[in-house]
Amino acid sequence: MTRTLRRRAGRKSPEARGEQIQAAARSLALDQGLSALTLRSIAARIDVTPALVSHYQPNMDALIAATFTAIVSEEVEEVAALLAEQPTPTAGLAVLLDTLLDAERDDVTIVWVEAWAMGRRSDALAGAIRGEMDAWHDVLRGFVEQGVAAGEFETDAPDAVAWQLLGMIDGLNAQALVRWGDPGERGSMLGRAVEGMLGLRRGALASESRAGAASAT
Amino acid sequence: MTRTLRRRAGRKSPEARGEQIQAAARSLALDQGLSALTLRSIAARIDVTPALVSHYQPNMDALIAATFTAIVSEEVEEVAALLAEQPTPTAGLAVLLDTLLDAERDDVTIVWVEAWAMGRRSDALAGAIRGEMDAWHDVLRGFVEQGVAAGEFETDAPDAVAWQLLGMIDGLNAQALVRWGDPGERGSMLGRAVEGMLGLRRGALASESRAGAASAT
DNA sequence: CACGTTATTGATCATATGGTCAACAATCGG
DNA sequence: CCGATTGTTGACCATATGATCAATAACGTG
Numbered sequence: 001m002t003r004t005l006r007r008r009a010g011r012k013s014p015e016a017r018g019e020q021i022q023a024a025a026r027s028l029a030l031d032q033g034l035s036a037l038t039l040r041s042i043a044a045r046i047d048v049t050p051a052l053v054s055h056y057q058p059n060m061d062a063l064i065a066a067t068f069t070a071i072v073s074e075e076v077e078e079v080a081a082l083l084a085e086q087p088t089p090t091a092g093l094a095v096l097l098d099t100l101l102d103a104e105r106d107d108v109t110i111v112w113v114e115a116w117a118m119g120r121r122s123d124a125l126a127g128a129i130r131g132e133m134d135a136w137h138d139v140l141r142g143f144v145e146q147g148v149a150a151g152e153f154e155t156d157a158p159d160a161v162a163w164q165l166l167g168m169i170d171g172l173n174a175q176a177l178v179r180w181g182d183p184g185e186r187g188s189m190l191g192r193a194v195e196g197m198l199g200l201r202r203g204a205l206a207s208e209s210r211a212g213a214a215s216a217t
Numbered sequence: 218m219t220r221t222l223r224r225r226a227g228r229k230s231p232e233a234r235g236e237q238i239q240a241a242a243r244s245l246a247l248d249q250g251l252s253a254l255t256l257r258s259i260a261a262r263i264d265v266t267p268a269l270v271s272h273y274q275p276n277m278d279a280l281i282a283a284t285f286t287a288i289v290s291e292e293v294e295e296v297a298a299l300l301a302e303q304p305t306p307t308a309g310l311a312v313l314l315d316t317l318l319d320a321e322r323d324d325v326t327i328v329w330v331e332a333w334a335m336g337r338r339s340d341a342l343a344g345a346i347r348g349e350m351d352a353w354h355d356v357l358r359g360f361v362e363q364g365v366a367a368g369e370f371e372t373d374a375p376d377a378v379a380w381q382l383l384g385m386i387d388g389l390n391a392q393a394l395v396r397w398g399d400p401g402e403r404g405s406m407l408g409r410a411v412e413g414m415l416g417l418r419r420g421a422l423a424s425e426s427r428a429g430a431a432s433a434t
Numbered sequence: 435c436a437c438g439t440t441a442t443t444g445a446t447c448a449t450a451t452g453g454t455c456a457a458c459a460a461t462c463g464g
Numbered sequence: 465c466c467g468a469t470t471g472t473t474g475a476c477c478a479t480a481t482g483a484t485c486a487a488t489a490a491c492g493t494g
Contacts, residue, residue, distance in 0.1 A: 008443080008489080009441090009442070009443090010490085011489085011491060012441080014441080038481065040481080040482095048442080048443095049443055050482085050483090051485090052441080052442060054482075054484080055441085055442080059482075060483095116330045117250075117252065117335075118334075121252075130395060133395065155406075163392070163396075164406035164407060166388075166392065167388040167389035168384065168385045168410070171383075171385055171386065171389065171391065172388065173388075174388065175380070175383065177337075178333060178343065178346050178350065188377050193381060193410040193411065193414045196409050196410050196411070196413015196414060196419075197409045197410045197413060199419075226473090227460085228460050228471050228472070229471080230471090234471080255450085255451065255452080256451080256453080257451080265473095266472070268473065268474080268475095272472080276452075276453080277452060277453090
């Protein structure tokens with residue numbers, strides 16, 4: 001028995017304790033996935049009794065859903081900001097693919113994959129998932145529309161393209177999670193697929209800022 | 218307590234019982250996902266004691282991995298056969314997309330999604346996943362290569378295209394699982410993406426056998 | 435500094451899981 | 465028809481989970 005002993009926890013204000021618990025849940029989920037979130041694992045991480053964690057949350061489902069939302073919404077905002085600062089839509093597209101397919105985001109991918117699985121048994125989580133998917137979709141749709149308006153993208157269904165992008169990226173990341181062995185190659189073909197969707201000339205994405213990822217072919 | 222009473226089970230040959238258990242596991246997984254596979258749930262489905270199920274399997278991990286393999290390998294063979302009987306590679310491609318994105322395959326998608334999540338905690342399942350992904354990849358790569366040989370597809374990396382296809386399809390299906398509300402539209406843009414990957418003329422896939430799915434746009 | 439508010443704890447439930455094993459009984463061979 | 469083989473059971477364990485609640489002790493306030 002790994003009996004990590006624990007002194008009595010200091011008394012904190014409800015707000016501080018609440019935030020501490022949420023933060024612990026977030027980092028734990030990024031480390032080991034949403035399914036690793038239990039009253040006891042979270043309590044242990046901040047050196048506190050499971051009962052206390054329980055005391056600060058209506059139930060685990062809510063905590064898990066909130067943690068999911070916190071993690072994903074942060075990512076969405078991050079990427080949205082990144083896209084906003086790109087000079088052209090095409091450059092933004094290249095950055096988008098590079099960023100989202102980066103293996104360093106695997107921790108978030110694990111959260112997504114486990115959320116899909118767990119969401120089937122938790123209404124709270126299912127709702128959170130839909131909410132974040134919509135948020136992602138909004139960002140991507142807006143981005144595609146801008147590209148179309150700028151005359152760089154060509155499609156009559158930015159909405160569908162946005163969903164498609166999202167699905168493709170998620171799928172490739174989820175696969176990469178299991179396909180240890182040939183990392184890096186992930187998404188080498190994605191550029192051409194996206195070019196096809198958005199009517200870009202072939203190679204338009206490979207030549208921009210995708211220097212590193214496109215070397216393999 | 219739903220106390221479904223149970224008469225004493227008839228005595229069967231080890232082979233028959235073993236197959237019955239595997240069949241029960243398969244149908245249960247298709248109904249409720251891999252995570253619903255427990256000694257008790259399987260036992261209940263064939264009106265038998267959990268101990269008996271346990272007796273016929275080294276452990277649950279093995280049973281789950283075997284069930285996953287059974288379900289997915291059947292699907293792979295099914296699709297491979299379907300592809301083989303198509304007149305041209307392009308027609309095959311259209312059929313492939315239609316088939317795999319069909320909402321009726323959601324039961325298999327659930328199995329995949331849960332496998333990705335559970336595979337992180339079960340070596341047996343992780344191995345099975347890799348095996349089936351390779352099987353899928355082999356089928357798709359072979360198909361793409363044929364298309365290239367026939368002069369219909371254009372790519373210098375059939376291997377990467379095959380992985381890409383797999384990832385895109387899985388991702389879109391996984392998303393559709395959560396995005397109740399607008400079914401059917403799934404993959405409306407996938408055709409163009411694939412056209413881009415394989416150097417087909419725009420619309421080549423939409424006009425073939427995709428009559429039903431392409432109507433929305 | 436005393437006291438009351440309340441954050442925190444420890445003990446405890448109820449439930450679900452995988453897994454084991456001696457005992458039972460169904461079937462088959464003689 | 466009887467005995468041996470063995471498929472099957474029921475009764476258990478050990479563990480992990482979410483959750484509750486009276487009791488405790490830390491902190492702010494008067």
